[in-house]
Amino acid sequence: MKIIIAGAYAIGSHLAKLLSRNNQDIVLIDDDEQRLENISSDYDILTMHASPTSLAALKNAGAADANLYIAVTPDENLNMNSCVMAKAIGAKKTVAKVNNYEFVEPEMAKFYEKLGIDSLIYPENLAAYDIVNGLKMSWVRQRWDVHGGALVMLGIKLRETCEILDRPLKELCKPDSPYYIVAIRRDGDTIIPGGNDVLKMYDLVYFMVTKQYIPYVRKIVGKEHYVDVKNVMIMGGGDTAVRALKNMPEYMNVKLMEHDVERCDYINDQIDDQRVMVINGDGRDLQLLNEEGIHTTQAFVALTSNAETNILACLTAKRMGVRKTVAAVENLDYVNMAVSLDIGTIINKKAIAASHIYQMMLDAEVNNVRFLMTANADVAEFTAHPESKVTKKRVFELGLPNGATIGGLVRNGEGHLVSGGTQIEAGDIVVVFCYNVRMEKLEKFFR
Incomplete structure (x- = not known):
């Protein structure tokens, strides 16, 4: 697949990182030579020093033969204009990042498609969705619904109240168990566990489960005493906060603190x-x-907009008794630090946007994919085709690449956990957790 990315900023850089793992044919265009040098030294991609709105540059980059053209500079007008130009000279699909929610209203999609823009990405809206989804379960770090919730993946931090510590997984995850552990994040490393691995205190553990057994998982990890979220405080009134407010469940009450008076008026x-x-005030003010x-x-x-401020504010809130904290950390270098400080849920809207675009680039066999920043791993949904390799043998006989594990499948709309003896059938939607595995290696099993 030939992919052209316009903009060597955070989203473009993160996309380049994700795609370089899969041997895609990537060209990165930017008008700043220094930004390009910083990226090309880290990733196996071709860079081009030029303006994304230069017709000659787009032609030289190969836009006429591009499967996907992505414009993710900070300038939404430049992004949309370059997408229109790329489409006009032959790009099959175009994606533009925008900074205004009005552009992504559903009724506007056909209008932009006629112009030559197939998809618009508004990172603040994607981040807001993750925030609201996370608040619905106070005891969970991350939640990912598979195929409309037929299966659910939960990222949970284990504490001393957990009932399943220090026991080998072969005792815990049996064929008839109501959950399956697909990965463990421990001391900065991701582990795809085997039967002899054990869970330790402070592990971040990724469980695959069906919806009806979520309360059971909550019990065994010792989180029943976590009170469900009804009262929320938000510090900072940017666009992400506004989108989150518009999507809050009816049972939640929210107090938003913003130091700028004019911004408060706008939000109201x-x-x-x-x-x-x-509230017009500083969320770091303890008296307030x-x-x-x-x-x-x-x-x-x-x-x-300040990662350090957000991290410190969440630490303060935890010391004042708040169970669930969420921090926006836009500097990717700070993400691991925030995780190690036990902040809670980390939101990086640029990484979320890059992950959203990333799934557009994968083959048709992949229905959905999510890059889990805290685990540095992917979770992907594949459809098993008739005569594909996964339908020929039971799971334990498939010989999946190291770093990949099947967590569950959806058959006829119903979620099922998977064990070594499971036989996958044509039409099944299969959920694969993969760490340091090229997606193309997994796709071969499902074609």
């Missing part, structure tokens, strides 16, 4: 909801936090 104009209170009821708050979400 945008949000007509009695459950939302906008106490006055506004931090001790009766179940979740604290820090969404300022």
Whole structure:
């Protein structure tokens, strides 16, 4: 697949990292030579120093034969214009990043498609969706619904209350067990576990489970005492916060703290909801936090533009008794530090956007894919085709690449966990957790 990326900024750089693992034919265009040098030294991609709105540059980059053209510079007008040009000279599919929610309204999709823009990405909206989804389960670090929730993957931090510590997985994950452990994140390393591996305190463990057994998993990991989120505090009133407010469940009450008076007025104009209170103040002010009821708050979400501020604010909220904390960490270099400090859920809207675009680049066999930043791994849904390799043998006989494990499957709309003796059938949607595995190696099993 030939892919052209316009913009060597955070999203473009992260995309290049994801794609370089899969031997894709990638050209990265940017008008800043230094940004290109920083990326080309790390990843196996071709770079071009040129403007993405130069017709000559697009032709030289091979846009006429491109399967996918992606424009992810900070300038939404440049992104849209370059997509229109790339489509006009032959690019099969175009994607543009925008900074305004109005552009991604569903009724506008056909209009932009006529112009030559097949898909628009608004990172703030994608991040807001992840934040709201995370708040629905206070005891979970990450949640990923597979095929509309037929299967659910939960990332859970284990504490001393966990009932299944220090026992080999072969005792825990039996063929009739209601959950399956697909990965463990421990001391900065990701482990695809075997039967002799054990769970340790402070592990971040990824469980695959069907919806009806989520309460059971909650019990065995010792999280039943975590109170469900009803009261939320948000620090920072940027676009991500506004999108999150618009999508909050009806049973949640939110207090948003923003230091800029004009921004407070703007948010009040945008949000007509009695459950939302906008406060002009600094979310780092301990007196203000106490006055506004931090001790009766179940979740604290820090969404300022400063990663250090968000990390420190979440640490403070935890010390004041808040169980669930969410921090926006836009500097990717700080993500591992935030994880090691036990912040809670980490949100990086650029990585989320890159992951969303990433799934567009994979073959038709892949229905959906999610890059899990904290585990540095992918979770992908594959459809098993008739006569494909996965339908010929039981799971334990397939010889999957090291670093890959099948966590479950969806058959006729119903989720099922997978054991070594499971026989995959044509039409099954199979969920694969993969760490340091090229996606193309897995695709061969499903064709």
